[in-house]
Amino acid sequence: MYSEKVMDHFMNPRNVGEIPDADGVFQVGNPVCGDIMKIYLKIKDGIIVDAKFKTFGCGAAVATSSMATEMIKGKPIEEALKLTNKAVAEALDGLPATKMHCSVLAEEAVKGAIEDYYKKHGINKQVE
Amino acid sequence: MEKIYLDNAATTPVKKEVLDEMMPYFSEKFGNASTLYSYGRESKKALDIARDRVAKALGADPAEIYFTSGGTESDNWAIKAAAYALREKGNHIITTSIEHHAVLHTCEYLKKQGFKITYLPVDEYGLVDVEEVKKAITDQTILISVMYANNEVGTIEPVAEIGEIAKERGILFHTDAVQAVGHIPVDVKKLNCDMLSLSAHKFYGPKGIGALYIRKGVKIHPYMHGGGQEKGRRAGTENIPAIVGLGKAIELATQNLNQSMEKLTFLRNKLINGLLNKIDHVKLNGHPEKRLPGNVNISVEYVEGESMLLSLDMKGICASSGSACTSGSLDPSHVLLAMGLPHELAHGSLRFSIGEQNTEEEIDYVIQVLPDIVARLREMSPLYEKAREGK
Amino acid sequence: MEKIYLDNAATTPVKKEVLDEMMPYFSEKFGNASTLYSYGRESKKALDIARDRVAKALGADPAEIYFTSGGTESDNWAIKAAAYALREKGNHIITTSIEHHAVLHTCEYLKKQGFKITYLPVDEYGLVDVEEVKKAITDQTILISVMYANNEVGTIEPVAEIGEIAKERGILFHTDAVQAVGHIPVDVKKLNCDMLSLSAHKFYGPKGIGALYIRKGVKIHPYMHGGGQEKGRRAGTENIPAIVGLGKAIELATQNLNQSMEKLTFLRNKLINGLLNKIDHVKLNGHPEKRLPGNVNISVEYVEGESMLLSLDMKGICASSGSACTSGSLDPSHVLLAMGLPHELAHGSLRFSIGEQNTEEEIDYVIQVLPDIVARLREMSPLYEKAREGK
Ligand SMILES: Cc1ncc(COP(=O)(O)O)c(C=O)c1O
Ligand SMILES: Cc1ncc(COP(=O)(O)O)c(C=O)c1O
Ligand code: FES
Ligand code: FES
Numbered sequence: 001m002y003s004e005k006v007m008d009h010f011m012n013p014r015n016v017g018e019i020p021d022a023d024g025v026f027q028v029g030n031p032v033c034g035d036i037m038k039i040y041l042k043i044k045d046g047i048i049v050d051a052k053f054k055t056f057g058c059g060a061a062v063a064t065s066s067m068a069t070e071m072i073k074g075k076p077i078e079e080a081l082k083l084t085n086k087a088v089a090e091a092l093d094g095l096p097a098t099k100m101h102c103s104v105l106a107e108e109a110v111k112g113a114i115e116d117y118y119k120k121h122g123i124n125k126q127v128e
Numbered sequence: 129m130e131k132i133y134l135d136n137a138a139t140t141p142v143k144k145e146v147l148d149e150m151m152p153y154f155s156e157k158f159g160n161a162s163t164l165y166s167y168g169r170e171s172k173k174a175l176d177i178a179r180d181r182v183a184k185a186l187g188a189d190p191a192e193i194y195f196t197s198g199g200t201e202s203d204n205w206a207i208k209a210a211a212y213a214l215r216e217k218g219n220h221i222i223t224t225s226i227e228h229h230a231v232l233h234t235c236e237y238l239k240k241q242g243f244k245i246t247y248l249p250v251d252e253y254g255l256v257d258v259e260e261v262k263k264a265i266t267d268q269t270i271l272i273s274v275m276y277a278n279n280e281v282g283t284i285e286p287v288a289e290i291g292e293i294a295k296e297r298g299i300l301f302h303t304d305a306v307q308a309v310g311h312i313p314v315d316v317k318k319l320n321c322d323m324l325s326l327s328a329h330k331f332y333g334p335k336g337i338g339a340l341y342i343r344k345g346v347k348i349h350p351y352m353h354g355g356g357q358e359k360g361r362r363a364g365t366e367n368i369p370a371i372v373g374l375g376k377a378i379e380l381a382t383q384n385l386n387q388s389m390e391k392l393t394f395l396r397n398k399l400i401n402g403l404l405n406k407i408d409h410v411k412l413n414g415h416p417e418k419r420l421p422g423n424v425n426i427s428v429e430y431v432e433g434e435s436m437l438l439s440l441d442m443k444g445i446c447a448s449s450g451s452a453c454t455s456g457s458l459d460p461s462h463v464l465l466a467m468g469l470p471h472e473l474a475h476g477s478l479r480f481s482i483g484e485q486n487t488e489e490e491i492d493y494v495i496q497v498l499p500d501i502v503a504r505l506r507e508m509s510p511l512y513e514k515a516r517e518g519k
Numbered sequence: 520m521e522k523i524y525l526d527n528a529a530t531t532p533v534k535k536e537v538l539d540e541m542m543p544y545f546s547e548k549f550g551n552a553s554t555l556y557s558y559g560r561e562s563k564k565a566l567d568i569a570r571d572r573v574a575k576a577l578g579a580d581p582a583e584i585y586f587t588s589g590g591t592e593s594d595n596w597a598i599k600a601a602a603y604a605l606r607e608k609g610n611h612i613i614t615t616s617i618e619h620h621a622v623l624h625t626c627e628y629l630k631k632q633g634f635k636i637t638y639l640p641v642d643e644y645g646l647v648d649v650e651e652v653k654k655a656i657t658d659q660t661i662l663i664s665v666m667y668a669n670n671e672v673g674t675i676e677p678v679a680e681i682g683e684i685a686k687e688r689g690i691l692f693h694t695d696a697v698q699a700v701g702h703i704p705v706d707v708k709k710l711n712c713d714m715l716s717l718s719a720h721k722f723y724g725p726k727g728i729g730a731l732y733i734r735k736g737v738k739i740h741p742y743m744h745g746g747g748q749e750k751g752r753r754a755g756t757e758n759i760p761a762i763v764g765l766g767k768a769i770e771l772a773t774q775n776l777n778q779s780m781e782k783l784t785f786l787r788n789k790l791i792n793g794l795l796n797k798i799d800h801v802k803l804n805g806h807p808e809k810r811l812p813g814n815v816n817i818s819v820e821y822v823e824g825e826s827m828l829l830s831l832d833m834k835g836i837c838a839s840s841g842s843a844c845t846s847g848s849l850d851p852s853h854v855l856l857a858m859g860l861p862h863e864l865a866h867g868s869l870r871f872s873i874g875e876q877n878t879e880e881e882i883d884y885v886i887q888v889l890p891d892i893v894a895r896l897r898e899m900s901p902l903y904e905k906a907r908e909g910k
Contacts, residue, residue, distance in 0.1 A: 001560065001563075002438075007438070007442075010435070010438060011439075011442060013508065016507065016508050018513070031471065031472040031475070031511060032470075032471040032472065033452070033458075033471075034451055034452050034453050034471070034472075034475035035432070035453070036510050036511065037510075038510040053508075054508055054509060054510040054513060055508055055509070055510070056430065056431065056432055056508075056509040056510055056511050057435065057453065058432055058435055058438075058451070058453035058454070059434055059435055059438045061432075061453075062435060131557060131558065133558065135550075135551070135554060135558070138550075138551040138553075138554055138756075139550070139551040139756060140549070141545070141546045141547070141549040142545040142546045142549065144546065147545050147546060154532070154533040154725065155532045155533045155534070155535065155538060158530060158531070158532040158533065159526075159529075159530065159837075160526070160529040162529075163526060163529055163839060164828070164845065165828060165829070165831075165832040165837055166522060166832055166835075166837055167522065167526070168837075197589075197592065197727065197755065197758075198755045198756060198758075199755070199756075200743050200745040200746070200754045200755035200756075201743060201755065204742075204743050204745070228745065229744070229745045229746050229747075229754065230743075230744065230745030230746070230754060230755075233744035233745055233754070234744040234745070236744075237740075237741075237744050327756070329756060334545065334758075334760070335756055335758040335759060336588065336728065336756075336758030336761050337727065349628075351595075352591050352592060352595050352621075353591075353621065353627075354594065354595070354619065354620045354621030354624055354625070355591070355620050356620075356846075356848075363591045363621060363624070364589045364590070364591035364592065364621075365529075365530060365589060365590075365591070365718070365720060365726055365727075366726070367588075367589075367725075367726040367727030368726060369726065370726070370761075441557055446550075446554070446557055446558055446559075448554060455747075457747075
């Protein structure tokens with residue numbers, strides 16, 4: 001039911017871990033629902049120079065975390081903000097219908113982490 | 129890669145001896161058992177033999193065995209048709225919160241039609257309290273349905289005692305024995321039950337065939353209306369090959385019961401002990417002793433069930449989980465929640481159901497690979513991190 | 520003695536190609552299609568392929584095909600679940616007096632629960648009059664169920680026209696196509712039906728498996744409650760080997776349809792003409808042209824059906840009869856009576872249902888032996904004596 005790409009990102013996830021002095025951190029989901037995703041960002045001159053994640057969840061949750069962090073690394077913030085859950089799912093060669101919400105988590109976590117960065121650095125910008 | 133199949137509670141392969149007996153009935157002795165002549169006679173005979181075998185395995189009379197399309201139909205039939213037949217007498221049904229969905233969703237359906245359902249609670253081991261059954265009975269109670277053994281955590285319920293109470297109070301008693309038949313001794317007399325559901329594919333018989341035992345004298349409606357098959361109580365052309373398969377499978381299972389229980393119990397205990405010793409923050413779900421010989425159900429803290437299943441699958445091991453992520457539903461296993469497990473632990477549950485074909489080496493292999501899988505997933509888990517920091 | 524099987528409307532043998540495709544799913548690829556991993560994936564794939572094949576054969580969308588345990592379940596489901604779902608809207612159901620018992624007994628059951636049933640009459644050929652359908656409709660009518668082809672006399676009903684009327688009036692339309700699928704062209708769009716029942720063992724597939732087509736958007740209750748199989752509309756572990764068999768059988772039947780219709784029609788006409796020419800006081804039952812290619816149904820005056828069947832059986836020929844003596848019931852075939860046949864003629868009815876495996880030699884043999892059988896039985900019959908004296 002999962003694509004080979006999903007399985008690859010699940011078995012060999014990229015960017016697992018924490019960034020101790022992260023510029024933006026955000027956690028979405030809760031253990032009651034069975035999924036938590038936490039994303040750490042290191043940002044320099046408006047560019048996401050590093051991204052890491054920790055995830056408690058299904059195969060799709062792990063794979064979308066891995067893919068989402070890959071997709072925003074090295075990108076300007078503005079571009080990262082354009083990341084959609086659909087784009088993440090497509091990059092993974094698709095997700096089963098019942099697993100699309102896991103990719104939503106990834107989008108929310110990335111946006112939340114950027115918002116956290118804005119807040120921490122006194123930047124007066126809104127993330128919708 | 130050789131697969132290690134440890135999901136025998138979901139379904140089992142058809143045994144060679146069983147398939148061999150079924151084979152002639154597909155294309156050679158294919159006659160409709162309801163026709164009177166030649167072709168039909170062979171089918172009728174095969175039908176009778178199978179019915180005898182099922183009856184013998186359950187300590188029932190052949191006239192009390194009705195073939196169905198499986199456990200789900202048996203449960204739907206027993207519960208709906210008893211409810212409809214006894215509507216005049218009362219509208220209250222007692223069941224438990226850990227039944228299979230074939231019972232639970234049927235009860236929910238009846239609820240919409242005006243029936244009142246009591247879902248009995250269970251203790252931390254998944255056991256129903258006989259006293260709770262007594263307390264729940266009202267003068268409107270027409271049916272009690274309690275499963276013999278739970279499919280997720282393997283807990284064996286005090287069905288004989290509950291049946292005794294039902295009998296004393298003149299209330300119909302049904303038990304879903306789908307996970308019990310072929311795995312532990314089942315005797316309808318000793319269980320004091322009026323109806324009992326079973327399904328062949330859970331004990332090396334074919335899929336799509338089951339039976340409902342209906343004690344003589346118990347009057348419930350038919351569920352399939354049509355031709356006069358099964359004495360007019362279950363219409364539809366008899367599925368002879370599958371019925372023959374059910375008969376053979378139940379005979380084999382009953383003959384080898386002691387031996388297989390001993391073997392499975394040994395493997396089960398080895399797997400439980402191995403996993404509890406090798407992985408920290410792990411909990412056994414279900415009753416430590418009153419438990420199906422082949423059932424192992426554990427909760428692994430800080431990791432999610434589906435990701436464990438996927439990782440096990442990559443290592444060639446098939447198991448199952450009560451995690452909501454696996455089932456595509458929102459809530460994790462209703463059984464684990466009813467036992468009082470917090471959602472997090474229910475999400476992190478794994479079930480290994482051992483079958484006759486499994487070997488000690490396979491169990492050793494699971495004990496060897498699961499700890500690494502858990503370690504890898506915990507490395508990724510924000511919950512584990514927190515837990516460690518908390519220390 | 521080689522048997523000549525001419526009871527293909529009762530059931531057919533599983534074709535070799537069909538059984539070959541089923542075989543791997545019993546003991547090797549036996550995984551539960553609802554589990555997500557390895558074993559399960561193969562089953563899921565097989566399930567999808569079979570569903571596509573059934574959909575293609577009917578001109579339906581795969582999402583509109585639901586697997587059941589056979590024709591009886593499909594009929595029970597369609598009718599009961601539509602009735603229960605639409606109870607608020609009305610309580611009137613229209614069907615015909617010549618339906619299979621799976622429809623008739625289901626309607627009788629609903630009648631006891633307060634539904635009103637209209638049983639449409641048929642003409643001497645067993646044909647339903649489309650005008651009668653129109654007349655029967657009231658503002659309480661929620662469901663019309665008319666079979667596509669009759670199992671006893673082979674008459675093909677004007678289902679497309681009836682479906683058209685139902686559509687115009689916004690009434691659900693179900694057709695029992697158990698005898699039609701695999702034997703004459705069936706296209707759910709052209710038939711204007713909302714639901715359609717089929718059963719695999721009528722076209723060289725296995726017993727115990729069928730399907731209900733439910734048009735997209737049609738809301739009826741589930742009939743089997745339980746696990747989430749078949750999109751939550753038909754619970755129960757999927758019977759993969761049988762489903763695979765159904766898929767293969769329907770594909771084969773559809774591919775060969777024109778060829779087999781031509782062959783069967785030829786054999787049928789030969790048998791009809793042969794018997795009508797060689798035996799006096801014989802009548803063809805059912806429509807002369809609007810008739811299933813393989814169906815021959817005759818009434819032989821002054822003799823009783825079961826005694827002909829027994830005599831044919833001694834000659835190695837398997838057929839069936841609408842005689843009450845055969846069925847063990849008191850009344851002869853409700854279909855023949857509805858067509859206006861007097862009881863005597865209904866008692867003396869014989870059905871030969873020809874299948875793809877039958878040969879011209881077999882038909883010749885029947886034409887050769889039946890006249891002697893009839894003569895012998897008439898010798899014994901006090902009715903025949905009287906009739907001769909009357910002349
Ligand atoms: C306890 C229990 N009851 C009922 C069922 C339903 O049986 P089936 O899938 O054969 O319809 C199952 C298995 O799926 C079960 O484990
Ligand atoms: C017209 C018709 N409907 C329904 C059925 C019932 O099908 P099954 O015996 O597969 O349940 C049959 C055959 O028995 C039939 O001929
Ligand atoms: S994390 Fe639960 S379904 Fe993906
Ligand atoms: S004469 Fe014996 S049953 Fe009809």
